[in-house]
Amino acid sequence: MATRVRPGNKRCAVIGGSGFLGRHLVEKLLDRGYGVSVFDIRQSYELPGVTFHQGDLCDKQALLAALKAVSLVFHCASPAPASDDRELFERVNIHGTRTVIEACTEAGVQKLVLTSSASVVFEGTDIKNGKEDLAYAKNPIDYYTETKIEQEKLVLAACGKGKGLLTVAVRPHGIFGPRDPQLVPILVETARRGKMKFIIGDGTNLVDFTYVENVVHGHILAAESLTPGSSTCGKAYHITNDDPVRFWDFMSEVLVGLGYKAPRYRLPYNLVYGLALLLWLLALILRPLVSFKPTFTPMRVALAGTYHYYNCDRAKHDLGYKPLVSLKEGIVRTVQSYPHLRRGS
Numbered sequence: 001m002a003t004r005v006r007p008g009n010k011r012c013a014v015i016g017g018s019g020f021l022g023r024h025l026v027e028k029l030l031d032r033g034y035g036v037s038v039f040d041i042r043q044s045y046e047l048p049g050v051t052f053h054q055g056d057l058c059d060k061q062a063l064l065a066a067l068k069a070v071s072l073v074f075h076c077a078s079p080a081p082a083s084d085d086r087e088l089f090e091r092v093n094i095h096g097t098r099t100v101i102e103a104c105t106e107a108g109v110q111k112l113v114l115t116s117s118a119s120v121v122f123e124g125t126d127i128k129n130g131k132e133d134l135a136y137a138k139n140p141i142d143y144y145t146e147t148k149i150e151q152e153k154l155v156l157a158a159c160g161k162g163k164g165l166l167t168v169a170v171r172p173h174g175i176f177g178p179r180d181p182q183l184v185p186i187l188v189e190t191a192r193r194g195k196m197k198f199i200i201g202d203g204t205n206l207v208d209f210t211y212v213e214n215v216v217h218g219h220i221l222a223a224e225s226l227t228p229g230s231s232t233c234g235k236a237y238h239i240t241n242d243d244p245v246r247f248w249d250f251m252s253e254v255l256v257g258l259g260y261k262a263p264r265y266r267l268p269y270n271l272v273y274g275l276a277l278l279l280w281l282l283a284l285i286l287r288p289l290v291s292f293k294p295t296f297t298p299m300r301v302a303l304a305g306t307y308h309y310y311n312c313d314r315a316k317h318d319l320g321y322k323p324l325v326s327l328k329e330g331i332v333r334t335v336q337s338y339p340h341l342r343r344g345s
């Protein structure tokens, strides 16, 4: 296990700190006595002890201004996967990450922790207990994932760059928890429109959902493991709840917890996937004439109907990671945090 060094009063920056994961990370870092700067294209809250820098991570000068006297950088910014905007993903996740690395080396930052994603190895077919040594997806399921792969490669390859930058990538999967603007709100919105009646496939596929506090914990352990010569530099780590769950059981538990009915009618996976693919191709062909973005995408169908859960033994061994909040408890806390989404509210 790598030696862990508390950074004392050192200052860190969270790029993407206004987002769902970013804000949870910022709050935990403050609890642990770090001074925190947030760099983001938007400011979504105010907190004592946090300095906000509004800017685009593709702008090196703006980054350099925010990284003064910073020794540790967390990079958890990305355009939302749902935007499905190839150009934007390439600009922010690939070129922007290159800019982040350059800015870190120029500003004398010691450590860079990237929020990658376990989906960098997912091609839309089953992954059971996948380890970090699985090859990157040759056919990533969407542009978002394609650029997350390149982003991770860039950050891991930067280990030792400049004056000895230390880098590590955390690969979470299915982050959930209070204030997530995606998973629960979209689920409830779909249920309210009467469209959460169907289970895609036979409903037995296991996946990882990871409570946000555990993901934050993994990030901080990864950062604190980085010391000159440490073996964690240049490595990727799966961070999960270590408790794979049936995708449809998880969805049902959240829905029922908020007063909605669980999905109950089964649809064959191949049929639904084929339809989603057709719709996606249609949107592509018609793009010059009409622009529409189907919400029912092959990627969403694959995520809902296949196995995708990951082994986090490497994080346990190298970082001393173990989930702090159980899946059950995480679901309870999440459901309680959305009173306004409860049925009838």
Ligand code: NAD
Pocket: 015, 016, 017, 018, 019, 020, 021, 022, 039, 040, 041, 042, 055, 056, 057, 058, 075, 076, 077, 078, 079, 080, 092, 096, 115, 116, 117, 118, 148, 171, 172, 173, 174, 175, 176
């Ligand atoms: P989020 O959308 O809530 O947060 C992302 C933040 O990045 C936002 O505040 C946004 O304003 C900021 N941002 C986007 N483009 C920027 C730019 N050009 N310059 C500066 N800031 C910019 O997303 P999240 O769910 O908190 O995800 C955080 C990270 O975790 C992302 O890297 C994502 O790929 C990764 N991840 C998320 C999940 C999940 O289930 N949510 C799973 C695996 C990996």
